[in-house]
Amino acid sequence: MRKNMDIHAARWDEPFIMQLGTPGERGMFLPAVEDAIYQETGDVLDTIPASLKRETRPVLPEVSQPRVVRHFLRLSQMTMGLDLTPDISQGTCTMKYSPKINESFCKSPKMTSIHPYQDEDTVQGILKLVYNLRNILCEISGMEDFSFQPGGGSQAIYTNACIIRAYHAANGQGQQRNEIITTTYSHPVDAAAPHTAGYKIIQLLPEENGYPSVKALKSALSERTAGLMITNPEDTGIFNPHIQEFVDLVHEAGGLCAYDQANANGILGIARARDAGFDMCHFNLHKTFSSPHGCIGPGCGAVGVKEELIRFLPLPAIIFDGEKYHIDYDCPDSIGKVRSFLGNIQVVVRSYAWIMSLGADGLKRVAEIAVLNNNYLTNRIAGIKGVVLPYPDSGNRLEQTRFSWGELQEETGVNTEDVRRRIVDYGLQSYHTSHYPIIIPEPFTLEPSETFSKEDLDLYVDIFSKVSQEAYEDPKLVKTAPHRSSTEQVDVSVCDDPETWAMTWRAFQRKHQEG
Numbered sequence: 001m002r003k004n005m006d007i008h009a010a011r012w013d014e015p016f017i018m019q020l021g022t023p024g025e026r027g028m029f030l031p032a033v034e035d036a037i038y039q040e041t042g043d044v045l046d047t048i049p050a051s052l053k054r055e056t057r058p059v060l061p062e063v064s065q066p067r068v069v070r071h072f073l074r075l076s077q078m079t080m081g082l083d084l085t086p087d088i089s090q091g092t093c094t095m096k097y098s099p100k101i102n103e104s105f106c107k108s109p110k111m112t113s114i115h116p117y118q119d120e121d122t123v124q125g126i127l128k129l130v131y132n133l134r135n136i137l138c139e140i141s142g143m144e145d146f147s148f149q150p151g152g153g154s155q156a157i158y159t160n161a162c163i164i165r166a167y168h169a170a171n172g173q174g175q176q177r178n179e180i181i182t183t184t185y186s187h188p189v190d191a192a193a194p195h196t197a198g199y200k201i202i203q204l205l206p207e208e209n210g211y212p213s214v215k216a217l218k219s220a221l222s223e224r225t226a227g228l229m230i231t232n233p234e235d236t237g238i239f240n241p242h243i244q245e246f247v248d249l250v251h252e253a254g255g256l257c258a259y260d261q262a263n264a265n266g267i268l269g270i271a272r273a274r275d276a277g278f279d280m281c282h283f284n285l286h287k288t289f290s291s292p293h294g295c296i297g298p299g300c301g302a303v304g305v306k307e308e309l310i311r312f313l314p315l316p317a318i319i320f321d322g323e324k325y326h327i328d329y330d331c332p333d334s335i336g337k338v339r340s341f342l343g344n345i346q347v348v349v350r351s352y353a354w355i356m357s358l359g360a361d362g363l364k365r366v367a368e369i370a371v372l373n374n375n376y377l378t379n380r381i382a383g384i385k386g387v388v389l390p391y392p393d394s395g396n397r398l399e400q401t402r403f404s405w406g407e408l409q410e411e412t413g414v415n416t417e418d419v420r421r422r423i424v425d426y427g428l429q430s431y432h433t434s435h436y437p438i439i440i441p442e443p444f445t446l447e448p449s450e451t452f453s454k455e456d457l458d459l460y461v462d463i464f465s466k467v468s469q470e471a472y473e474d475p476k477l478v479k480t481a482p483h484r485s486s487t488e489q490v491d492v493s494v495c496d497d498p499e500t501w502a503m504t505w506r507a508f509q510r511k512h513q514e515g
Helices: 035-041 065-077 100-107 124-141 153-170 189-196 214-220 243-252 307-312 345-381 406-412 416-426 454-473 475-479 492-496 505-514
Strands: 145-147 179-183 200-204 225-231 256-260 280-284 301-305 317-320 325-328 401-404 443-446
Touching (some): 124 325, 153 225, 153 307, 179 189, 189 200, 454 475
Parallel strands (some): 179 225
């Protein structure tokens, strides 16, 4: 066994921050307002309307600095992440290393002290950076303009659905064109987001090669078709070689085509959305362009469109008149805001720094190494007892691969959820479970990206091989995992009962008191 497979996670019985502290305890004391400032501003609290003022002070934890530091350090010791372990198992999520110097840019007072509504004359630097990244992404994708307002990939797809709706409404076909076509192995949100926007969803199922046939697409097209929303390569890692024909057929039917490029890490500098005929696309800056992310953010779903769709992009736009950069709200055909201000600008800054450090040749190299890493890992993982590689005749995968523990489950009773918990005992992140609808039995997806070394890839193979061996020799050991984690096995069935949900601290207290 490799030495770095022998781990035992820290475990603290740490209370909520709201349960810590003593009345009167403080971490710092704010200085009184200087007389000169008070004379200039007056009592700023008097400017707040009475209807917005609290009747009572908020209940906040009263804690000292040492207690705060201990609290969050203990939580950090019980948390896994890319700085502690390779995140290859976060398949479909493209977890890659983000250079620490890029964090310093975001923490600079030049960023943190900016107010979103301050005069544009005072923020020319950040506007120039956003405008330049817009030009870079146009070059990478072939599109003519970008918006960085959406807060992540799901919101970017929703934004594209709204743009499709606005486009057809402007052409007098808004009511008629009410169907969006997508595929089973595209990200599930390619169905969910347009459905939220009011569309009926038609989903194409994969054939023996792992992707839908042209014949299936033709049968779904009609005068009601508003557009196609598709991920390529899909979440199996398989690239649909008929994508150009798909786009042409949808255009012939009068629809628009949106390219979900959350899996773009393997095609940077190699294939462009506009060159394949797509009308719009989106990138997850927090995935493909390295800005760190986890749980629900921070993210940025950069939406790009061809020229005739620019007028529908979210407002405001950032424009350049040859001398100055401006925030432009004069966009009468815009779909409006989809998020506050200009979006998560810190993610934009990190992405810009990452791209500029690599250059065009470096971005292409990213894709090449990601594909190389993925196919090396795929060939090794596919050789582990109990693992099945679906669609084996579909050739090389690009930057991720969806595997199956179906054979392991049939032969030992150990399923993919059991393996997911057991790998935590060896210091790996439990893998993503975003595989719905589950067509591949007992699925798991790995995505090494360009970040990870051969040593990292071999470590994954060793750990999965070890867990497979355990499943065949002592399945109970795997099924009762984790054993060396900061948490024990959790009964997730309680999550299905709304009576157990607590969305706020007050709700938690109330339900805890109720027993």
